[in-house]
Amino acid sequence: MTIEREPDGNAMNAEALLEARGIRKSFGALKVLKGVDLTLARGEVVALIGPSGSGKSTLIRCLNMMEIPTAGTIHFHGKTIGREFRDAGDCTGIGTLRRHVGMVFQHFNLFPHKTVLENVTEGPIVVCGTPRAEAVAHALDLLSQVGLSQKRDAYPNHLSGGQKQRVAIARAMAMRPEVLLLDEVTSALDPELVGEVLAVIRRLVDDGITMAIVTHEMAFAADVADRVLFLDEGTIVAEGPPDETIRNPSNERLKAFVSRFNH
Amino acid sequence: MYKWNFDVLWQYWDLFLYGLWLTVVYTAGSIAFGVVIGLITCGARLSGWKSLSFIARLYQEIFRCTPLLVQLLWFYYAFPLLVGVSIDNRVAAMLTLSLYVGAFYAEIFRGGILSIDRGQREAAAAIGMSPMQSMTRIVMPQALKRMLPSFINQSVIQFKNTSLVSVISVADLAYMAAVVNGQTYRPLESYTVMALLYIAVLFPLTQIADLIERRLRVSD
Ligand SMILES: Nc1ncnc2c1ncn2[C@@H]1O[C@H](COP(=O)(O)OP(=O)(O)O)[C@@H](O)[C@H]1O
Numbered sequence A: 001m002t003i004e005r006e007p008d009g010n011a012m013n014a015e016a017l018l019e020a021r022g023i024r025k026s027f028g029a030l031k032v033l034k035g036v037d038l039t040l041a042r043g044e045v046v047a048l049i050g051p052s053g054s055g056k057s058t059l060i061r062c063l064n065m066m067e068i069p070t071a072g073t074i075h076f077h078g079k080t081i082g083r084e085f086r087d088a089g090d091c092t093g094i095g096t097l098r099r100h101v102g103m104v105f106q107h108f109n110l111f112p113h114k115t116v117l118e119n120v121t122e123g124p125i126v127v128c129g130t131p132r133a134e135a136v137a138h139a140l141d142l143l144s145q146v147g148l149s150q151k152r153d154a155y156p157n158h159l160s161g162g163q164k165q166r167v168a169i170a171r172a173m174a175m176r177p178e179v180l181l182l183d184e185v186t187s188a189l190d191p192e193l194v195g196e197v198l199a200v201i202r203r204l205v206d207d208g209i210t211m212a213i214v215t216h217e218m219a220f221a222a223d224v225a226d227r228v229l230f231l232d233e234g235t236i237v238a239e240g241p242p243d244e245t246i247r248n249p250s251n252e253r254l255k256a257f258v259s260r261f262n263h
Numbered sequence B: 001m002y003k004w005n006f007d008v009l010w011q012y013w014d015l016f017l018y019g020l021w022l023t024v025v026y027t028a029g030s031i032a033f034g035v036v037i038g039l040i041t042c043g044a045r046l047s048g049w050k051s052l053s054f055i056a057r058l059y060q061e062i063f064r065c066t067p068l069l070v071q072l073l074w075f076y077y078a079f080p081l082l083v084g085v086s087i088d089n090r091v092a093a094m095l096t097l098s099l100y101v102g103a104f105y106a107e108i109f110r111g112g113i114l115s116i117d118r119g120q121r122e123a124a125a126a127i128g129m130s131p132m133q134s135m136t137r138i139v140m141p142q143a144l145k146r147m148l149p150s151f152i153n154q155s156v157i158q159f160k161n162t163s164l165v166s167v168i169s170v171a172d173l174a175y176m177a178a179v180v181n182g183q184t185y186r187p188l189e190s191y192t193v194m195a196l197l198y199i200a201v202l203f204p205l206t207q208i209a210d211l212i213e214r215r216l217r218v219s220d
């Protein structure tokens, strides 16, 4: 699609940073996403909630083309994302998209053969060509922000789950992403370690980072999200600010879903 | 009681040495070619391109499911009839050894790469790495570590397998031992020296391999 432009040439919805339009995704015969639209404005925090298997991960993975949509398009800064790794013609390449849109996974996926510091500097050095000294300085700053400066030379398998996830967040932030995608980043953690990771995310929210968060932490989502999307069976069934969704759902299915978290 | 007499073998030390040299050359050469063939075959298997993958698989199965001795005989005696040009026994030996070990290496490489969790590739992709960067910086270093023990093991077997090239008259260690035996009529001494020479090379190598393997396990 083409962004409508005002006479002075600025995009009308200049703040629409990352958009998904009419996303459908099937795995073989299984239709997982059945036409989903999602817009992330700059500085906005969107929470994706929904039952297990509803397609939350698939949707968030489409946003950085980790899954290639069966139909529909992704737009970044108004430009369509192509199917190629590199930019081609009018299309932004998948590689370019991922340099600017970070992702943190449920199972951390740290590089086990690299130290904590190397995990964080790998992207800037290898992908962005940042000079090592600069990358290291930035990485150390990020590690101190997530409270792991003292673990800089440790290998990931010597860390707790909560520490691993904080390193993973630092690794994503090292790329200075414009958007951060978080897919159930606390779901694999022991309950007592969830808090430390949520605290780190909360700080990123305060810093104004644009985010899409898939989570089952309803209280946290209600707290940090500007907008909540309820996904069920591959479609967005309800959407709105936390007060109209998580706290006071009117949609029946959302009401049933949210009530399961209030005990 | 048999009376050992190694003294008569002394005058043939240069034959043994030359044979050992050729054995090392054929082993090292076929390992080098085999690694290249193995990488290409592994790449083809993992390419996701059906026909290419099928051809690679076919090659692997042919070479893994026929004895090396049969392959040597076929390449030296049968293949020339097929193509109408005779091929040098040394070329046939190197070719066969390389194709043979390449088929096994490909499987070792493939297993190593596939053993790396998919999340590793996703994490690499998520920070913007190209598939090539992800392969060389993230997947391969981890896969290499995992495949090293089997790789060394296969290479040790290759060193021993090289003895089969003597049947197509390549003058390796086994061939030379037979020559010395023919000269001296001392089979016990000739073949014992041959065996000891194989051990002399391989024993230190297997010890080093064990050491490396233990080291790797510690660092996991
Ligand atoms: N790579 C895949 N291949 C086949 N099926 C998949 C794949 N990824 C997800 N699915 C299926 O898609 C559905 C939605 O999965 P997912 O997006 O992970 O849901 P959620 O994150 O909401 O739990 C599930 O039924 C899942 O089994």
Ligand SMILES: [Mg+2]
Binding pocket: A056, A057, A058, A184
């Ligand atoms: Mg999920």
